[in-house]
Amino acid sequence: MPDTPSPNPTLDEAYIATVRDLLKEGRQQALAEALADLHPSDAADLFASFTPDEQVTLFSLLDRETAADVLVELDRESREDLIDRIRPDALQSTLAELEPDEAADVLGEMEPDEAAEALAGLEDRSEIAELLEYPPDSAGGLMTTEFVTVPEAATVREAIARARGASETAHRDYLYVTDTAGRLVARVELIKLIVSPPETPIRNIMDTDVHAVPVDMDREQVADVVRRYNVLAVPVVDPQTNHVKGIITVDDVIDVADQEAAEDMYRLAGTGATDPLHQPVWKRAWLRLPWLLITLLPGFLVGQIMRWLGYDPGGTTALLLFVPVMIEMAGNVSLQSSTVMVRGLAMGDLRSYRLTSILGREVAVALLVGTVCAAVSGAVGYIFFGHDTGFAVVVAFSMLCGVLSAAITGTLVPLGCHRVGVDPALASGPFVTSLNDIVGTLIYLGLGARLLVLFH
């Protein structure tokens, strides 16, 4: 009997602890049994709690079919790590279990020569090779080739025979109807085959509203079509011949919709347009840095504009000219961190991480970008304030502190809100910004008042 589950029923702390113990004791048989009933999505989540080497052991104990699904469900970074560590023949037998479009997705991420080697041993290699030709974010890159067509002249009986004869993994909620030249003309719903007498011509029950998309359509537009017409799948056609090349199912479209929304959020926040939670620290820093540097320079320009307009108070009070850039940077850094947290919480991506690890990684990213921004700020400050080393040190050091404190609040406030049941998105935006403004100003001007005494 099914439980009414929490979103992730099987992956509780006790279960993870059991797996950890069995791993340590090397009890492979018991471990294989413990893993046997795990859904692939849950298994992929479980992997996040273990080291790469332990993952290899766990992976080898899954049955080949589950292992293949786990490979697909893992985030890209973990998948690449795992593929690097397992033996080529284990990889081959896993890939053989995948549908051609999934195999193409995995191979498309690998080094070209390794992918070519793995591909060579696969049964449906020509199909996979063809799929690899399409750009990953086109309809062709998203589609699966496991679909069923039926000739326009067929009867329900013949269509049912076709559906029965197709591969078990083929999508058969819709069958696609083609004319004698192989061109797509309509689709027929599986249920209509069941409710119609066997001799009914397919023509009488088919639906010509197929909402076909061309192979080169952008995946975002494909998502738009599926969303718009509430269909379970859309056929992908060659725009010249109107032959069906594949289909895109609604579950792939949800992933696209989620990814596109995340991409927009990350881009608005300037965190680089990828999957920040699963990237190594240096890469996250590298992707965020350009957006911070882009706002750093106009920030200093604002200080210069103040001076041009005749607002230079002179002396220590000249530090006021850089308050805007300090506040601006703290705002950007905390928006980057809080956006990653809010999106990660919404997508359930943070479930398998510990708080200290999340915070630690965000702080490490902040240390890297903060050091670069501090160096730039110090240099600009040195020139701006008449080659005064004291000013330069205050500006650089405050920049580093401001970036660090912004990253910490930007990470902790959304996570804290989530824990106490307040919507993290609602609280994070304005609250975090204001907090950072005040803290940033206190650090900068407070430090300034004290540090400059030492230098002068």
Next chain:
Amino acid sequence: MPDTPSPNPTLDEAYIATVRDLLKEGRQQALAEALADLHPSDAADLFASFTPDEQVTLFSLLDRETAADVLVELDRESREDLIDRIRPDALQSTLAELEPDEAADVLGEMEPDEAAEALAGLEDRSEIAELLEYPPDSAGGLMTTEFVTVPEAATVREAIARARGASETAHRDYLYVTDTAGRLVARVELIKLIVSPPETPIRNIMDTDVHAVPVDMDREQVADVVRRYNVLAVPVVDPQTNHVKGIITVDDVIDVADQEAAEDMYRLAGTGATDPLHQPVWKRAWLRLPWLLITLLPGFLVGQIMRWLGYDPGGTTALLLFVPVMIEMAGNVSLQSSTVMVRGLAMGDLRSYRLTSILGREVAVALLVGTVCAAVSGAVGYIFFGHDTGFAVVVAFSMLCGVLSAAITGTLVPLGCHRVGVDPALASGPFVTSLNDIVGTLIYLGLGARLLVLFH
């Protein structure tokens, strides 16, 4: 033969112009024919180009089934407008065409007494009334009650008979298997009924991994379950009895995923957590105002902190103390506008609006919030700068100008990027912020230098 469509194939300018002409000439027969082949989603988009009164005419010319679907596809504001204008019997006959969950959604938005009146005339009113009891953002509020169950002891032949006998609109991609006490035990895929011999016991082909969700689960968690397990539908059960109360299909979940992502984005940007493009100007202003006021006060506090730390340059140069709050507000306002644009573009919601209308509405919102913020800023400035009217006027007027210019850049930059094929999200964040910082500072301090001469 199907075309390979652009995302919205039928709704070109020429078609809209034709409909407009036919409407003007009052040629109802020709108009009905022009509307006949329109998909409900496209018809709903078409309505956006016409006045409420014209919409009533168009609505009356659609066949009842299409009209019902159009009512569901319209945005909430337009739907409420339309319902207010059509005759009660037209509304009744439209509602009768809807599935119970859709009817409940429409009725749930209406005034309680009007909803009760409309409900009284409907055939499946008890079912709809039950659905109305569930909160709109729970699993119960999202589910449809048109599903098919089959007893555990049945054979494939009996299950097929059940599927055949069900309502045409029922979802039958999965059938739900119950025990003798009516409790959910498993699901069976429709295709398995087709590929299995008629006398096969359902027990042999059913799948006990049903991923049931309780009626009171939050819709965001439901979306998580569907996304996670790649299913076409999840059953919704009473957590006490484990009886199936309804099902939630994947197309409803896409909408949830999109809405939740939009909600998070709007919340991070502080625009109020609803559907900003389809709300009247005053409401958009009202929803954004709290977030602006919340950041306004800490912004002034930063100025005060500067003074406490001993950084008051005095004279006209004291205007520097409010540069942070000016920049902060411009940043918030432009983030609000650009987030609404970026999300609107991504969801295709802006397709049916003209540029001047989008910009005009954003500027109107900015005028409203800008006036309130200017008044508050002027008052704070008056007190802050020793009851000096000149300072107060400069602060208030600059705040208004800064908010207006931020709304304009925040609207035009994403739309401009979209037009020239640059990702609006990518360009909007850092670019718009920097632009506003510089423009805001120039306005505030430039105006200050000139205006204060007049007052002193």
